[in-house]
Amino acid sequence: MSTVITGIGAVTPNGLGAEEFWKATLAGQNAVKELTGFDVSKYPSRLAGQITDYEAKAHLPSRLLPQTDVSTRYALTAAAWALENAGVTEETLPDYDMGTVTSNALGGFEFTHQEFNKLWSKGSEFVSVYESFAWFYAVNTGQISIRHKLRGPSAALVGEQAGGLDAIGHARRTVRRGTKLVVSGGVDAAFDPWGWASQLAGGLVSTATDPKAAYLPFDERAAGYVPGEGGAILIAEDSASALERGAPQIYGEIAGYASTFDPKPGSGRAPGLRRAAELALADAGLEPSDIDVVFADAAGLPDKDREEAEALRAVFGVRGVAVTAPKALTGRMYAGGGPADLVAALLSIRDGVIPASGHSSRIPEEYGIDLVVGEPRTKPVGAALVLARGRWGFNSAVVVTRHSN
Amino acid sequence: MAQLGIDDLRRILIACAGEDDSIDLTGDILDISFEELGYDSLALMESTARIKQEYGIDLSDDAIGDVETPRALLELVNATEVPAA
Missing domain, CATH: 3.40.47.10 (Thiolase/Chalcone synthase)
Known part of the structure; x- marks a missing residue:
């Protein structure tokens, strides 16, 4: 089911x-x-x-x-x-x-x-x-x-x-x-x-x-x-x-979900975003290589961006997956941000195109992420990972996949 | 003693709680229940607060709880003494 x-x-x-x-x-x-x-x-x-x-x-x-x-x-x-x-x-x-x-x-x-x-x-x-x-x-x-x-x-x-x-x-x-x-x-x-x-x-x-x-x-x-x-x-x-x-359409399946909480600041332990992504993938029964695009949390702050890039490298490898941040165009909609990204992810699956990340263009080499910038990227999308972080330690991840029946 | 009419009440109800698009409030609504008119207990509380602000008539929550129609509410309002200023 x-x-x-x-x-x-x-x-x-x-x-x-x-x-x-x-x-x-x-x-x-x-x-x-x-x-x-x-x-x-x-x-x-x-x-x-x-x-x-x-x-x-x-x-x-x-x-x-x-x-x-x-x-x-x-x-x-x-x-x-x-x-x-x-x-x-x-x-x-x-x-x-x-x-x-x-x-x-x-x-x-x-x-x-x-x-x-x-x-x-x-x-x-x-x-x-x-x-x-x-x-x-x-x-x-x-x-x-x-x-x-x-x-x-x-x-x-x-x-x-x-x-x-x-x-x-x-x-x-x-x-x-x-x-x-x-x-x-x-x-x-x-x-x-x-x-x-x-x-x-x-x-x-x-x-x-x-x-x-x-x-x-x-x-x-x-x-x-x-x-x-x-x-x-x-x-x-x-x-x-x-x-x-007889639903008129099925946009996709909620294949995986996980949430984690960051450790106490100063503990020296790693932030929880990577774990959320890995747990959501495991929940979906997918390998990182099955994911075609990541809709990033995309904090827009150097330390938080670096932290997310690290998590993405750890899970997918250097430039191992297409990453996008269309919320750069709307601003962060708080609790609305993740669901709006999910809508975009499902429509990426439907239309085979990944939107670009607003006006971001100069991505530090050491981030090691394949950010979609400038123009949308045409590419078949079968599975997408959507990430969101909340202040004071919240991390959540949802995997959506093309539904086959 | 203040005299609140159905037109005043209609205006207050709409201002406080909007109107149900499927119900014509301009008709004879005196004996139609507030429930049928689409006004719940909160809508009535809000409206009676407005009546107090505009007319100085203070209705108790208990008394409002027993009121089911605009006619009953108007009778209650018009029978209530306005406290001397």
Whole structure:
């Protein structure tokens, strides 16, 4: 029994909808621009991968607007698209056979910012009752399951920027435990002034002012990352059930998953990324030589890039596999980053093309990685490894393969 | 005593909790249950908070829990004394 992906939905800075995201990603369309939601002229970092063409009213019923943060609106929209793409309606399966597992790292910053503003300026009785859940990491899982009447086993996972892949791993686990279909993935957004300040406080955000030079993973000029917003939702499904109901397509199989945690800093022990990759490969029953492309975590910080290059060399050998980092075009979408990479990986399998890594071009020789730069690379892809790291030690890896039946 | 009408309530409900696209709120909704109108208990809590802010009428959570229709809510609101300023 295998778990396959039958539907994809993405809401990203360089495209609304999985196909739009993919087209923009292959075209190298850069979504990194100066943040426009408020005046950032006095902030040390001003560039972000912002979604600028999303009109909530066009995508969601008005009943959901007073109770949702922008991040939840993106999640609901991506979930609706993924379900539609998979040909799933409320009647497709019994409600208890469909679950929801999503990841979120930042919560509902903008909504909460507005309510805090009411709290200190007007008083507690002016704070929206919906604040009770609109801020919460689990709210996307809850809202998606309520809207689509998915009453099967559901969960919310938090693993900083690695959590989106953990959600996919847990979706597969949920399918293996007997739930036929799981709506899974991750979405984040925090571009209000409070959210922005919080992201900058982490100290890793690029202070560059040139959008083409702000987030350069694996490049010798790498000096920080650009935050993005959005993410992707995928439909994970028991393969037998997908075939039985006549799913319109199968993008691929979730063949392997693993997560590890870094050792305590100063312990002298190696970081956990290599182990996550090796465990995911073992879980998939694949050798490193079976992998056609790695979608890297691509931190965009010299020490973290070096660390990831080391892990890739250790697993695949020097320049042993094609590596790409299309998130350089969107910025890092936190819990949404891994699932968006997964969508790109599945479409690489479908279309036989690997997207390039944004504007990265000068890759230190000693990294020993075959980074796809400049133009997409045409190449048959049968298996892809997607990596994600989260701050304070999270490492997650997912292997997706072409589904043969 | 404040007099809250159905048009005021309609405006407050939409502002606080949106409207269900499949239900016409402009019709005669006085005796249609909030559940059928698409408003859950949180939507009512939010709306009664707004009524308090705008009209100074403080309804207890217990009293709201028993209210099922717009007519019942309006009767409750209009029977409640506004505290002297």
